[in-house]
Amino acid sequence: MKRVLLSLLFSLGFGTASQAAFLIQPNDVVAICGDSITEQQIYSVFVEDYLLLCQPTPGQRIVQLGWGGERVGGFLSRLQSDLYPFKPTVVTTCYGMNDGGYVPVKPDIVETYRKGLTDTVADLKKNGVRSIVLGTPGVVDSTTFKRSVSAADYNENLRQLSDAALDVSQKEGVNFADVHGPMMEAMGKAKAALGDAYVFAGGDGVHPGPNGHLLMAGAILKGLGCDGAIGTITVDLASGKGEGTPGQKIVSVKDGTVEVESTRLPFFFEGDPKAVESTPAAIVAFTTFNEDLNRYLLVVKGFKGDKAKVTWSSPDGSVSVSQVFPAADLEKGVNLAAAFIGQTPLSAAFQKVHNAVKIQQSNEVPLVKGFFHGLTSFKKVAPRHDSTFDDLKAAALEQDETLFKDAVGCIAPVRHLIKIESAP
Numbered sequence: 001m002k003r004v005l006l007s008l009l010f011s012l013g014f015g016t017a018s019q020a021a022f023l024i025q026p027n028d029v030v031a032i033c034g035d036s037i038t039e040q041q042i043y044s045v046f047v048e049d050y051l052l053l054c055q056p057t058p059g060q061r062i063v064q065l066g067w068g069g070e071r072v073g074g075f076l077s078r079l080q081s082d083l084y085p086f087k088p089t090v091v092t093t094c095y096g097m098n099d100g101g102y103v104p105v106k107p108d109i110v111e112t113y114r115k116g117l118t119d120t121v122a123d124l125k126k127n128g129v130r131s132i133v134l135g136t137p138g139v140v141d142s143t144t145f146k147r148s149v150s151a152a153d154y155n156e157n158l159r160q161l162s163d164a165a166l167d168v169s170q171k172e173g174v175n176f177a178d179v180h181g182p183m184m185e186a187m188g189k190a191k192a193a194l195g196d197a198y199v200f201a202g203g204d205g206v207h208p209g210p211n212g213h214l215l216m217a218g219a220i221l222k223g224l225g226c227d228g229a230i231g232t233i234t235v236d237l238a239s240g241k242g243e244g245t246p247g248q249k250i251v252s253v254k255d256g257t258v259e260v261e262s263t264r265l266p267f268f269f270e271g272d273p274k275a276v277e278s279t280p281a282a283i284v285a286f287t288t289f290n291e292d293l294n295r296y297l298l299v300v301k302g303f304k305g306d307k308a309k310v311t312w313s314s315p316d317g318s319v320s321v322s323q324v325f326p327a328a329d330l331e332k333g334v335n336l337a338a339a340f341i342g343q344t345p346l347s348a349a350f351q352k353v354h355n356a357v358k359i360q361q362s363n364e365v366p367l368v369k370g371f372f373h374g375l376t377s378f379k380k381v382a383p384r385h386d387s388t389f390d391d392l393k394a395a396a397l398e399q400d401e402t403l404f405k406d407a408v409g410c411i412a413p414v415r416h417l418i419k420i421e422s423a424p
Helices: 002-011 043-053 072-077 079-086 107-126 151-172 180-194 210-223 280-286 289-293 327-332 347-381 383-409
Strands: 029-034 061-066 090-094 131-135 175-177 229-236 241-244 248-254 257-262 295-301 307-313 320-326 414-422
Touching: 029 043, 029 079, 043 061, 043 210, 043 347, 043 383, 061 079, 061 347, 061 383, 072 079, 072 107, 079 107, 079 347, 079 383, 090 107, 090 210, 107 131, 107 151, 131 151, 131 210, 151 175, 151 180, 175 210, 180 210, 180 280, 210 280, 210 289, 229 248, 229 257, 229 414, 241 248, 241 257, 289 295, 295 327, 307 327, 320 327, 347 383
Parallel strands: 029 061, 029 090, 090 131, 131 175, 229 295
Antiparallel strands: 229 241, 248 257, 257 414, 307 320, 307 414
């Protein structure tokens, strides 16, 4: 009951005035921080993909700082050496999995976690971080988690840590990302439909596959204030005219076919939606990701008939997918991102950026863990060479920024065709 009331208050804006607003401003540096689950570079890559392609902000910079086995106190101890060199203005955190100690919940565990979060928020604010999103821990898999504590008992531990994170966000006036709740719900639905053996939180029961990471990314993106309005394409067949929201340029409308040039893309789900596998495509049906964060709408006016066939294709025809919709649904607006899970005419462009983001984030693990974290010790070993180490630090930051720019450089307008015709 307490958590329900707190969540309601938070949703109404009592926790922070900025909760309903998109947090990222032009030229912000967004740091995605957490433990080994963050260091997997899956949800963090999904978040960066989304911020680059689905809801982009001019001049933004995104970095990942995951550290295996870490608790929130460990993160606090390395802020100065590892995080602040990037000069972040927006920070997201996802801690708690290790903070729970892999034992049944105890009051001192919750209070230590609460204090660690509170102290971390204070330090971030003191060092120029304008916006903070406190993410909760995720879940352990109800089937594959095998420790001395049961999965049910440890998920209860994680739930209480999540309540503590919500309390801290309320008291400190920062944003909150409920990772635990949606993951528990999706895991339950997926296992009920696909069988209890369906793997949601990884083979070890702790580190999710891409399916679980999709839920994590969704929670963080909502915590950042992403609104999910990717784009709307409106076609009036009677007048032969079309209209697109920002990022959706109408090139032409002719004989029921609209050509669109898009610079904002819907999120792409890797995998087969019909397969029993640990992929985003397989799990998305058990989530509200498309409704909340991935609305790419086609609105068709002036269609004569009860049903229409919509064919979505690339200009060269190399990718083409079709589906029949009731005309009444098209009049209201159909979410193409939800209707076409898998390869679409926009998937290749999304995947190109995704692959570049993976290269960038994989560089940040050794950059932070192997270099930044030990820099103070290196300087003590060779005290007369501070300037040399500072030059190396600047060069390392420059290289990482170059990799980020490489990812941004992969973004390009994509042309695609949408044909609306009578269905038999």
